[in-house]
Amino acid sequence: MFDPFKDFDQAGYLRNLYGEKDPQIVRGLEHTLFRTGLDEALAHVAKRRTLGYSDFLAVHRILFSAFYPSAGQDRAATVPNIAVSKGNTVFAHPLDARRAVEEGLRIGQDKAALRQHPGEVMGWFAYGHPFLDGNGRTMLIIHSELCHRAGFCIEWQRTRKTEYLAALNAEIASPGQGLLDGYLLSFVGAACERQLWGGAIDGIRGLDGRSIEDAVDGEYTDVRVMQKYQAFEMSRAMSKADRR
Template sequence: MSDKYGVDQAPDCYPGTNVLINLLGLRNADDLDEAERYLNEVAAMKLEFVLPPYSLTTLKNVHHTLFEKIYAWAGETRTLALSKGMTRFCSPEFIEREVAKEFLGMADAGWFEGYSRDRLVSSVAESYGNINVAHPFRDGNGRTQRVVFEYIIFNVGYLVDWHSVDREGWIEACIQSFYGADQPLADIFDQCIGASLIENEF
């Protein structure tokens, strides 16, 4: 596993490494990555569909469920400034405001209920990208967001399957979204969102 954020941003890592201090005591990045994925899969089976409204609290609850056996700070918003390459995420003091603003926008849009599939794809892509820029957690943002957006998409009558998209595809699409190009994320959602479970679309 590559250094995700840079060792200069790692006061919460084991000394001299880019491995986050974890409840498993793992000090090898690849081992931690493998353990995360396995434990996430197990934990995800505990998650049940949640109706709107959604909020930062929803994200925190999902993150805690997915990572409570891995990190002591599971479900807590980050306090560390983060960047990845040329991408600098939201400063910690603005996370709550920015995430709340995005969820308020989705609430004002009726959580996309009644949207055509094409409009749904573009709308969730834009909102996903905006929350990704906020990057509420020290790690595990993508996995947490996908669960919450699965709730949002299912609530309006669609199934979604993320398995057709690899990690690099997600990363590249999120980078493009950061710079204002939402189409790569929209392409991913178009690929992952299935047919409507509701016969009559508006």
């Protein structure tokens, strides 16, 4: 059980407002909230002239504040010394999450760069992993808006969850090698009107959050945890150096 606050028995999954512990109920409520808040979240990003880190926080808050009191707060605010991973993938240090997301936004707001590297942008967002839950759905909304502004879309409903996640994890481990670009570029389509996005996004297979759960590796003050984090970071740095 993913329990970074170590109070699951008292406060439920991630200190939710109802103290709910049943994972099936939690996932169902999360997805219902996502569907309910989707139009408002899309409207928020549409009216922003430039998308920034604050918009990541705002979208997450719109989607999940009815269930999580910490919605819209990143890991630097909620668990600043806790290392989080998923399977073999290690995410950014909480204090580096913003910087990772902002790198994705920097590339993503260059229309020509985004057309060539939609996967690299998503990889930076995913590596930043700013929230304890709801990252994938928040990223999808921001990424879809960036693509729209660049004049295209990713036809997510045609992707396969297992293949996408494999390419995403590979991108996080080896950034800038085109690993996720190669996958997503196969699903590029023409941009469509924003009012049509809600149905298309809601129809994406596997968007209900039922996947490998995040894990708490421990605190960064733990030598073992820090060594694991540093080894992953070194591997990423070598991958970026190879690209140059």
